[in-house]
Amino acid sequence: MMNGDELDTRQACVSCGAAVEPFWVLADRPYCRECVTRAGGAELGQVIHPLVENVQLGCGMAIVTALWSGLVLTLTMSGVLVLMFLAINFFGFMARPVPLQQFGEQLARVLPLFGGFTFAFIGVIGFPLSLFSRQTKSASQLSISEGSLIVNNRFVVLPLSECAWATPQTLAADDGGCYLPKTRVIVISSTNPKSPGNYACGFTDETYRIWKTFLTLERVPFKAPGSPKVWCIWLAGGASIGSLLGSLVGFGAGELIGKPAAVIAFGFAGFLDGVLWGVLRAMVATTSTEILRRSLGDPATFNWRQATLTALAGFALGFKSGAMLGFTAGVVTGLLNSVIGLLLYWNVSRAMADRFQTTQAFPDTDSAELR
Ligand SMILES: [Zn+2]
Secondary structure (H helix, E strand, O other), rough: EEEEEEEEHEOOOOOOOOOOOOOEEEEEEOOOOOHHHHHHOOOOOOEOOEEEEEEEOOOOHHHHHHHHHHHHHHHHHHHHHHHHHHHHHHHHHHHHOHHHHHHHHHHHHHHHHHHHHHHHHHHHHHHHHHHHHHHOOOOOOOEEEEEEEOOOOOEEEEEOOOEEEEEEOOEEEOEEEEEOOOOOOOEEEEEOOOOOEEEEOOOOOOHHHHHHHHHHOOOEEEEEEHHHHHHHHHHHHHHHHHHHHHHHHHHHHHHOOOOOOOHHHHHHHHHHHHHHHHHHHHHHHHHHHHHHHHHHHHOOOOOOOHHHHHHHHHHHHHHHHHHHOOOHHHHHHHHHHHHHHHHHHHHHHHHHHHHHHHHHOOOHHHHOOOO
16 A cells, blocks of 8 residues: 555656656656756756746837847848849840940949838838737747647647747747847747747746757757758759749740740749749758648648649749730740649659658657657
8 A cells, every 4th residue: 555655646757658756847747857857957956837938028128129120021021122123134134135334334323222212111111010010929928738838828829739949040030020139049839820820938048948848858849940051052043043944945935936025024933933942942951840741741642732732823923924925925834834833843842752751760860859
């Protein structure tokens, strides 16, 4: 009988299942010393309390953060528009070549004006929007209860099985916007496409370590921070290969039908195709396979819905570009572009299948799971 009573007071560690005295009891979940040590939380000593964090940025800090977020948002969006403006100008130049110096002088005159107006125009919306979303969309309290992440007093209840987490290195952001550079936080994201959301936590040194240890112990998938270099390579590569191939085809087609403007239409369609392909390849290269599987499905089984959507989007994009040369030309470019879309889709799912295979061979390299 004595033995039986003693066993009853011992709770099994929920991470490894060993029936030993718990070292941490976090949000009513007991963990043994060995598991806590392996997850990196031993330095904090014994921790026995509910897991709750109240996020208080302070009024001044909240405004500075929101202004910074507005600046990042405005710069990014106007940067994309300036890039598209440059691309259109380039294709225009290829359709109607002028002396290079004249082209450069023209661009130097127009570009600062275009950039300035774009920044001001987007900023008028971007800055107030950032102040508003920092106030309304960022979580003020995060806690864990019965295997779920609770945001703002049950405003959002997200099962941990539908979560992933990240420790962003360059620019941390949640639904409220970005944080100042070098702000060290953990961002928990929903992997359920039906209830998207990103919530930052771990603002103090202690809460950062507690969340990190807890998420590791619970085997919540870890999203490795996407390397900006990988993104730059795929985006720049996709945009330039797409533009080049598109304008070459457009140049040939323009000669054939006697409409030099075809190079603009085809070049720009190629540019957009290339950028989209670059985005997808960068996502596949930088996202953890667990999250890829949850959001895009298994590449081993052919996904008719995704393929049909890709073909339709490709047709729409091609039709829009070709329609400036006439309806029939629009249909032809639309069909051509939907085939290109399917080929790119096939390439992306091949890349994904490759990643899944490598991860199955070396499971430990992909996530923060400790086995
Ligand atoms: Zn354990």
